[in-house]
Amino acid sequence: MTSLRDAPADVTARYEMVVGLEVHVQLRTHTKAFCSCDTTYGAPPNVNTCPVCLALPGALPALNREAVHLAMRAAHALGCTVNPVSVFARKNYFYPDLPKGYQISQYDRPLALGGRLDIGDGDAARTVGITRVHMEEDAGKSIHDRYPGATAIDLNRAGVPLIEIVSEPDMRSSPDAVAYLTALKQILEYIDVSDVSMEEGSLRVDANVSARLLGATALGTKTEVKNMNSFSGVQRALEAEFERQCALLERGERVHQQTMLWDGARNEVRPARSKEASHDYRYFPEPDLPPLVLDPQWIDEVRRELPELPRVRRARFAREYGLAGADVGVLTATPALADYFEAAAKAHGDAKAAANWVMGEVLAALNTSSNSVKTFRVPPASLARLLDLVREGVVSHSAAKRVFALMAETGDTPERVAEREGLVQVRDADELARWVDEVLAEHPAEAGRFRAGEKKLLGVLVGLVMKKSKGRADPRRVNQLLSERAGG
Amino acid sequence: MTGPTAVESVTASFARMEAVRAGADGLNCVLWSDRERAPLAGYPVAVKDNIATLDLPTTCGSRILEGYVSPYEATVVSRLRAAGSVVLCKTNCDEFAMGSSNENSAYGPVRNPIDPCRVPGGSSGGSAAAVAAGIVRIALGSETGGSVRQPAAFCGVVGVKPTYGRVSRFGLVAFASSLDQVGVLGRTVDDAALGMEVIAGRDPYDSTSADRPVPRYRDAASQPMRGLTIGRPAEYFPPSLDRRVAALCDRALDALRSQGAQVRDISLPHTDLAIPVYYIIAPAEASSNLARFDGVRYGLRVTGDDGLRAMYERTRSRGFGPEVTRRVLLGTYVLSAGYYDAYYKKAQEVRACITEDFRSAFASGIDVIFTPTTPSPAFELGAKSDPYEMYLNDIFTCTGNLAGVPGISVPIGRVDGLPIGGQLITRHFDEAGMFAAAYALERALGDEAHR
Amino acid sequence: MAVTRDDVAHIAGLARLAISDERMTELVGQLNAILAHMEVLRQVDTRHVEMTAQDGSQRLPMRPDAGPPIAMHRALDEIAPDMRDGFFLVPRLATHEDVSDAS
DSSP, X not given: OOOGGGSOSSTTTTEEEEEEEEEEEEOOOSBOSSSOOBOOTTOSTTOSXXXXXXXXXXXXXXXXXXXXXXHHHHHHHTTOEEOSEEOEEEEEOOOTTOXXXXXXXXXXXXXXXXXXXXXXXXXXXXXXXXXXXXXXXXXXXXXXXXXXXXXXXXXXTTTOEEEEEEEXXXXXXXXXXXXXXXXXXXXXXXXXXXXXXXXXXXXXXXXXXXXXXXXXXXXXXXXXXXXXXXXXXXXXXXXXXXXXXXXXXXXXXXXOOXXXXXXXXXXXXXXXXXXXXXXXXXXXEOTTSOOEEOXXXXXXXXXXXXXXXXXXXXXXXXXXXXXXXXXXXXXXXXXXXXXXXXXXXXXXXXXXXXXXHIXXXXXXXXXXXXXXXXXXXXXXXXXXXXXXXXXXXXXXXXXXXHHHHHHHHHOOOHHHHHHHTTOBOBOOHHHHHHHHHXXXXXXXXXXXXXXXXXXXXXXXXXXXXXXXXXXXXXXXXXXXXXXXXXXX | OOOOOHHHHHHHHHHHHXXXXXXXXXXXXXXXXXXXXXXXXXXXXXXXXXXXXXXSOOOTTOGGGTTOOOSSOOHHHHHHHHTTOEEEEEEOOSGGGOOSSSOOOTTOOOOBTTBXXXXXXXXXXXXXXXXXXXXXXXXXXXXXXXXXXXXXXXXXXXXXXXXXXXXXXXXXXXXXXXXXXXXXXXXXXXXXXXXXXXXXXXXXXXXXXXXXXXXXXXXXXXXXXXXXXXXXXXXXXXTXXXXXXXXXXXXXXXXXXXXXXXXXXXXXXXXXXXXXXXXXXXXHHHHHHGGGOSSSSSSOOOOOSSHHHHHHHHHHHHHSOHHHHHHHHHHHHHHSTTTTIIIIIHHHHHHHHHHHXXXXXXXXXXXXXXXESSSSOXXXXXXXXXXXXXXXXXXXXXXXXXXXXXXXXXXEXXXXXXXXXXXXXXXXXXXXXXXXXXXXXXXHHGGGGGO | OOOOHHHHHHHHHHTTOOOOHHHHHHHHHHHHHHHHHHGGGGGSOOXXXXXXXXXXXXXXXXXXXXXXXXXXXXXXXXXXXXXXXXXXXXXXXXXXXXXXXXX
16 A cells, blocks of 8 residues: 555656547438438528427337438448348437437447457557447437526427447547547548538547556446547546546555536536436336347448548558658648548649649648638649649749649649749740840850850859740750750 | 307307218219219218318317317228218317327226216227217228227127238327237228228338238128137136136037037147237336427427427317327336346247247137237226226227237126127137127127127 | 325326326325226236237337338427427426436
8 A cells, every 4th residue: 555645746647547448429311310300500590390200299219321321331441340230219218309208229239340440559549449339319409508597499400310339448549539539520521421520529439447556357336427529628527537546555445336417617527416326217128119230241341331430541542642641640630631631642643743732732722721622722633733834844843833722722723723824934945045145145245154164153143034934934944955055 | 268159069069060961962973873983972070189180170189289170080980981982070089099098198087888987998989889879881990909999898899900911000090019000990890891801901101000901791691600710819818817708608609509619728838928918018108109299390399498399298288188198208218328238138938929829829829819809898088097007998909909800899797787898819810710700709799799 | 105295296296297286185085986997997807818919929020220211291390389400499408417317
């Protein structure tokens, strides 16, 4: 037993954080999980409702096939085994934004079990086990601050399909948790099943946290932390809760299993409720929905249809295009950017040049505009064409940046922009020769010294020709011509 | 509650009749000649008040839905209208179909047209009474544990509970989802067969409705009984059974023999467990199904000045009657932490045994099972005050709901002037065989069925 | 397994039913009487029972991801007890903390 006197100043120093995450993800379907109402975000209140999602007397659920498809896709991408038979269950509790008084979810027979997610790089790399992926429906929204003394209920979101992804308690720090969420979000973006926006609520995170003495193997008592609305919020909430638990343990007190709410503004966690601590959801199989029996062929087909996942894509980019690790990370951050790069690289042929342009000009242009890769006005083929023009010497490198900026503005082809702006390099031998001869004639002293072998004047003369051509001359050709005039 | 005056009631009834007549006139022109497309043209139908209709309230016999008019229509009602029918009226029922006497309605009891001192049975008591009184030839009811067959027996009419999944439940206000089915009450087997033909079949809005073809049930009228074997389960004929009821059953079995059927004694060994199983599963599902009546989106709301939880509790306590309250509590209890395995899970396992009883009986060469529908005829209003004694009314019918098999109650005679029903049960989705036996029984008994 | 007043009070709370004291006494008695009849199930050996769907052939149908939704023939404010600006209104939750109930 260490005495308190020996305890380090930092109460957390002797402890290890153990974290498991429960992530809710809205699936991007056109209609809700159990009725044909629109799922579009931002409609006027209660417009996207029908007898089913309003829980009118007598209404019954009918499952959306696409929700199952997307849920399976996510389960496969996380390496889970999709169960050929899973069962929907009712989770019973009263809340005004839960119209039926129960949530249709899955309980003891979920859609998929036993996956894994690789997170982090290098020394920080680790694997987090995925316990399960199950399907459920979202609740509506309760708005507490709009009308005095009343809570306003909007059921547009009620019934939107969700998956819950439950991890094993395999994370050991708050950065681990953020790395997990980052990797998870990236995978879900790659497989295109969700908008995965924590701000818009299409990705929501609850954390199970416990603390144990370093070297201990048994798990400590966990608490559930809720109400985080950004990745950094998750990180700060985990640290705050870990510190709270460590302080309790240092004082010889016990951690109580309870729900804690994160208050981002105050940077603190506090217990969710004091009374009626125990939930009793009275789960039982949903009698309105027979077991979900999935055709093994369909399960296979969905797995085979999975696109290339981030980790595989990163390895391939490094291998095929000879790119450095950091560059690969930037280029594969989102599937859209990775696709953009790859299309440009393939069309142009020089992957390094394409990578430099995508990481430089393209990302800068995207960051300063409201465009996404998909709506960006320079398609990868146009970028590739611009790079071709640079390589061919039709456009100088510096002129190309101006051409690109104008392409992003107008959506025009590089040829047209360069033409219109007079940025095409002049390579016409006669014209170049005339400019060179005029410069030599106008500067006889320098010309004489240059002809006499003073090579360092070459730069000055090239500059003069470029000036005369208003930047349109191809500097390499000018160089060549001047050298010829000097007698080789 | 102050109800309408007699004059108001009668005026409202006549207004409704006029509206229905106008509808029928319209149909006359278009559909009267096309009996195939509109087999119900000219049949006004009464619909139990737990089935959603657009132009009449749907209250489920409950104060919590007083005045509620559904913004959508049940699939069965749409099908009735598509077949040329008109909904004449909604019929009173036990609150949320929980009851066997129709005494549990917030809007007062229904009386038995055969003897107004007696109950019509329940929970589809209003529908049974409307048919027995000759107001309509066909009425829709709903079944969870016998709520069509039992009142049909008490009122001397025909009542059908189809196979679970045969008829859409979309728009039927749920009591116990794994047991509920819409049923038909009719003056004759033919009326019931006609009604069932119209409402049966797959509905994409009900995920438990079966995608199977629906035969023309009226064709069963001419099907011979010769070569068929009727099973007589010993458990439905206990020594304690009223011997006058037993005698009517014997007469009915003789009538079926006279049509060429054989009768064989069989056993359905788990029958005596049906009531305990039923009164765990049905309340458990009900406790969840009735959670939506929370005063938030529709129906009654009773507020105080003390927040949301008090609103919930006041609304539900004021809105639900004593039987509904009792069953919601019972159902909440059997699903709650620590009790689920002992009650709900166990009940589901025993339910599987009950289903297996039927399966093995039919597998052993039995085509139709015959039982009394109820152990005794209609009782007097107020005669049964103990809840469990009331539950025993469903003793011969709830097995069919638990197993999901179809059943029909046909009048087989009277005791002290009160109707007694005989029940015919067949295998899953064999309504055609069930109707064939019912037609045969009705034909063989003739007028004796009502003596 | 006999239910106590506390048990009934607890489940009444879960079911959001307010039960008066005198009603409580009556209900405890009735529920115990009903539950006593359920005891018979304990004696049934169900170890061999396989739990399957009702007739084994049932599987969940799936619908296409498309509209239109089931039509509403009546506006929400015709059926709702209290609406404003398109929202259903309910009395405010007693405490913010109750929000977690919705987990």
